[in-house]
Amino acid sequence: MGRPKTPLLSLDRMASAALEIVDSDGLDGLSMRRLATVLGVQVASLYNHVKNKDELLHEIGNQIMAQVDVTGFRDGDWRQGIATWARSYRAALRAHPNMVPFLATGPGRRETALARADAVHGGLVAAGWPPRQATLIGASTKYLVVGAAMTSFARGFDDDVQIYVDRYPHLGQAHRLRAHADEIDDESFELALQAFLDGLAQRFAELSKAADKR
Amino acid sequence: MGRPKTPLLSLDRMASAALEIVDSDGLDGLSMRRLATVLGVQVASLYNHVKNKDELLHEIGNQIMAQVDVTGFRDGDWRQGIATWARSYRAALRAHPNMVPFLATGPGRRETALARADAVHGGLVAAGWPPRQATLIGASTKYLVVGAAMTSFARGFDDDVQIYVDRYPHLGQAHRLRAHADEIDDESFELALQAFLDGLAQRFAELSKAADKR
DNA sequence: ACCTGAACACCGTTCAAGT
């Protein structure tokens, strides 16, 4: 019953098994004991590879965040950069909705997250935004993405969809509520993003005008 | 040891004691056992007033959400209506940051939440927005508020603040990071809200123009 | 109707013991 010739566990195997549990049974469905069972091992063994449950969740988080695309700033187009970032960010969260509460809650101090924020900030500054504005824009965009992901995490119960269906019953049956919710969710996000970018574009134009005058 | 002449417990007393625990020690700090201790009662007694822990949290949530102001649409000014709603919504969440993950996560089907969403939707339609757009705008605004509340819940660890401080150390010391975070948070939210509203105003103007032409 | 005591089925984490 001692240590096997070849290790039974690895952080990677643990993280992906854990993510599968979270994806199928929710954040509350993940327990160290259940994870151990799935991996055919005793609970205590897990603690040879991970300090505690929180560290395991952060590992999963890092894997998810790695999907975010921050390359849209390449040709100096800040608008394209933000849009690409926001959309891929949202897509990454949507792929694992049950992880969103943890991802949105946890300290953003994850290494990859920090590198990403830096790329966004750098891209905005390179495109001509003042540093302070770049910081605010980065934060604002994150609000949008995180908010969209959180709220659609509660999909199917959403107030707005409910109201829409209640008020305009002729537009769709109750049993299509889920599909409606997804649709409204997508469109709301795009509207928010585009309107926000339009508002920023106004400000950017004024910024350039002021700089020309000088 | 039987039932006392006058009840020891009430839902209200339970909810406010529970909220105090959550405010001071976080969502994880609240356990039914600890709540019972604070109230000078046995755990099992709590279940005479509440079906389970989740119902207790929803009760707290309802109390918090009651603070949200939805009266800004009164004089047909949709922009003012949205702004008032968004700001008071954010303020309510900020007053109890530890509750935000639950509030943002849970089904938006809370009675008061639904009534509020209805007021917003109605206000937008009355101001001239098509129903579908009103729904999208309501959802978008919620994204902003929830995202802002969620992300500032992780205050002090925020990527954007960190980047800002790292890059421009002359602008502030590390020990003032918390103050910086609050400031950036406030300004980011206002920027996001105003830019979003500006973007919507453009769309609204085009809408009116199209209507005139007809 | 409302509080109690005891129980059930869970948790995360630690640690000495094995190889």
Next chain:
DNA sequence: ACCTGAACACCGTTCAAGT
């Protein structure tokens, strides 16, 4: 170095028993 068995200190919830 890595897995085990057993323990510790917690959970939420149920339920018969009391008044």
